[in-house]
Amino acid sequence: MMAFLEHLNLTVSDPMRTADMLCDLFGWRVRWQGPSINGGLTLHVGSDDSYLAVYSMGGTAKAARTYETIGALNHIGVVVDDLDATEARVRSAGFVPHNHDDYEPGRRFYFHDHDGVEIEVVSYA
Numbered sequence: 001m002m003a004f005l006e007h008l009n010l011t012v013s014d015p016m017r018t019a020d021m022l023c024d025l026f027g028w029r030v031r032w033q034g035p036s037i038n039g040g041l042t043l044h045v046g047s048d049d050s051y052l053a054v055y056s057m058g059g060t061a062k063a064a065r066t067y068e069t070i071g072a073l074n075h076i077g078v079v080v081d082d083l084d085a086t087e088a089r090v091r092s093a094g095f096v097p098h099n100h101d102d103y104e105p106g107r108r109f110y111f112h113d114h115d116g117v118e119i120e121v122v123s124y125a
Helices: 015-026 083-092
Strands: 007-011 029-036 040-046 051-056 076-079 098-103 106-112 118-123
Touching: 007 040, 015 029, 015 040, 015 051, 015 083, 083 106, 083 118
Parallel strands: 007 051, 076 118
Antiparallel strands: 029 040, 040 051, 098 106, 106 118
16 A cells, blocks of 8 residues: 655645745745635645645634644655755745754754744755
């Protein structure tokens, strides 16, 4: 049996801003966008094989303390070919990389986006 993660749906304050950030930092594209549940807006951002669905119902959602909330998202892991070039883009976008580490099977760093979502960037190169 073979399985892979197709998508993850994430509530954000501004789906367009989040989609722009993901496209700029990771070279992804908006695969689809449109109205969604509760009068919200969703954009599917990623590649042909997988994506993040970034959703908002108009700013009424509240941030969760994710590592303390059962069922909450702790961070998103993104694999890149060039960790140093991606970190430069992350810094240029105004985000602060932290928790740099190098252990098997790859090098990595983390940063928080404008909504406080933690993103782990890893390279196996």
